[in-house]
Amino acid sequence: MNDLEKLEASLEATNAAIEATKHATVVNRKMSHDRHENGHFTKALTELTDMQTGLTNMITRYNAVGR
Numbered sequence: 001m002n003d004l005e006k007l008e009a010s011l012e013a014t015n016a017a018i019e020a021t022k023h024a025t026v027v028n029r030k031m032s033h034d035r036h037e038n039g040h041f042t043k044a045l046t047e048l049t050d051m052q053t054g055l056t057n058m059i060t061r062y063n064a065v066g067r
Contacts, residue, residue: 004062011055018048 001009025041032038 004059007055007059007062011052011059014048014052014055018045018052021045021048 021041021044025037025045028034028041029037
């Protein structure tokens with residue numbers, strides 16, 4: 001497995017984590033009957049989105065430069 005494949009696998013895992021966190025947010029909000037999302041889920045989504053952006057940029061750079 002080369003570096004590009006590792007980056008793509010990490011991006012796929014991050015995308016799955018984002019979807020799972022979004023689902024958990026909705027379920028938690030419905031179960032607790034809150035009007036707003038829990039701040040912990042919001043923070044986790046922010047960090048995962050930042051990670052997703054970084055990985056996407058690294059893949060773009062790897063494809064353009066080759067390292």
